[in-house]
Amino acid sequence: MIDRRDFLKGCLACGVTAASIGVVGKNALAAGSFEGYPDAMGVLVDLTRCVGCRSCEAACNNEQKLPDPDLPFDDQSVFKEERRTTAKAYTVVNKYEVADKDTLFRKMQCNHCNEPACLTSCFVNAYTKTKEGAVIYNSKVCVGCRNCMIACPFNIPAYSYSSPTNPLIKKCIFCYETRLKNGRPPACVEICPQQVMTFGHRSDLIEMGHERIKNDPSKYVSKIYGEKEVGGTSWMYLSSVDFDKIGLDNHMQNEPIISNVKDFLGMVPMVLSIWPALFTGIHLLATKNKGEHGDHDHKEGDQQ
Amino acid sequence: MHAVKRQLVMALMGALVLLVSNVCFGTSIPDKITINSIQKYYDGVSFNHAAHINNLKDCGLCHHHTTGAQVSDPNCIRCHKNSGAQAVVSCKGCHAAEPFTPEALKRQKDQFPPIYHMDKVGLKGSYHLGCLGCHKKMGGPTGCQDCHKRNVSGDVIFHSNIYAPKTTAEPKQSHH
Known part of the structure; x- marks a missing residue:
């Protein structure tokens, strides 16, 4: 079971990772602007x-x-x-x-x-x-x-x-x-x-x-x-x-025209990789207690 | 007696030559020049050099500094104020017939000193920019075929004359 402290720690770790990916990604994109082949x-x-x-x-x-x-x-x-x-x-x-x-x-x-x-x-x-x-x-x-x-x-x-x-x-x-x-x-x-x-x-x-x-x-x-x-x-x-x-x-x-969408497109992989993990965690945390309660209620109901 | 006569004739001829070429001081100035650098699509041009000399009187208008004529372009004066007549004066002597081959591009870039003459047009460009530019100002002929008639292979690529596209009523109908 995840307690409140572990959950907050996890969130912090996720946030730091996401921010660092974002920073690295942004630098890579900026360096990637292309001014044409040298002998073109x-x-x-x-x-x-x-x-x-x-x-x-x-x-x-x-x-x-x-x-x-x-x-x-x-x-x-x-x-x-x-x-x-x-x-x-x-x-x-x-x-x-x-x-x-x-x-x-x-x-x-x-x-x-x-x-x-x-x-x-x-x-x-x-x-x-x-x-x-x-x-x-x-x-x-x-x-x-x-x-x-x-x-x-x-x-x-x-x-x-x-x-x-x-x-x-x-x-x-x-x-x-x-x-x-x-x-x-x-x-x-x-x-x-x-x-x-x-x-x-x-x-x-x-x-x-x-x-x-x-x-x-x-x-x-x-x-x-x-x-x-x-x-x-x-x-x-x-x-x-x-x-x-x-x-x-x-x-x-x-x-270049691509720079109009580059920032947005750069976010897509981050969203795709982090959001599922983040929301699955939230979902698990949110439903864990609920599930236990639910089961308990059921048992009680059965006994009655 | 004969020697004197010969000398007289020579002197007369010399005077005549001087009179004819009193405008430009060259060794041999052609009266007519055949220009056929684009004969793939156009007939050659028999360029009346003598008539242009008589009309313009200034060799430098076409030949820049190469005939030793006074140049007026401030940029050219810097080197060619007193550079005198050159051995090569013909257009094709300096303007490349194929200016954009890899070799020509390299030659242009590697020339010394690497400052002027960097933006030198090719032979065809020099003829047209020079001739047409002046003809527009002076009221000379300016149509393409006023100077050189297009030949059959020219008509082919222009889809003109007997190679013109078949005109159909289709475009007119499309408006209705």
Whole structure:
């Protein structure tokens, strides 16, 4: 039988253990924030150079063997509306009319986050962040749940709605299989006539971007979009206007999306391991005396 | 007599050469340059060098400091104020045709001194940024095919002309 003193001692021991696990857990999580692989590649997109020729879209379609487009890639009428990436187009260029500035074009594709929210959200582990920097996915294990579409802060993953039997997620993979793996730049980067995109080591590109801003502060807004956003992305942008005006959320958190749920998820194992023991103890203690009393009552009843 | 005549002819020719090339002082300045670095998708361009020289009169606008022209960029002046004409002046002599290969990236990073020229665009980028940038300012042609006509394999990847997607009435019907 547990007396009151033993129970309190037990509770104290449990509390100390729980607190220490909590502290250790918290430290481990803080140390685990990931700033990207050291030799990861990236692309610096200088939007001041883009002329909206859509060559990148054509090259992407060709490289990834995507279905035929609805309109030719030299058709400028697509700029009438803002487009997003689809299962048929892993990259799209949009046109933005910005007051008292020239027309700006903005290419969009997967930004290949350092700590991708799509990867975090995927319960079948279809996503991988490769050491080269690409966020790729295994379509063989994808079950088409579309969690990653909700998780992505940039609205990138698209869905093959047109496939009736096996709809899957589709998105830019940094030309990983055909190019990046072998040290070559993606197809869009290679075809771009204006060298809007500079391919290189991510750390060098950040330096290069800051240098461009420093050398021509009147040309650029003083920020590399993607250097810090959601924990940093492999694809980063320079612009002559505020990023909000060209369809990029300028108020995105600097912490990776996973940090929004990391603390909560870190508590789950603690709750699962301690609570059952704690409540079983309380239950036993609470029912022990009751059981004895009950039995006693029963016996008395039987005797009567 | 013959010798005198020959000398006269030579002098005349010399004067002529000096007159023609009175803008830039180079040894051999081509009048036409064939640019075919993207001939995979576009026909080559026969670039009228002479006409551009006559229009611009300033070699430095395209050739930076390499022809010995006065540079105006404050950043370039620091080293190239009096660096004189260089042995290599052609675009492709400095701007790499393939700027993003692992070797090219390493070369760019390892160059000495490791300060300027770090952000040097590739050959295709240098042509387009230079040519198109200036054409926009000066009112020159700016359409892709104003300078180089797209060839058949270009039409294929652009899904254009005879390779254009078959237009169906489907998108129009979807609005109803």
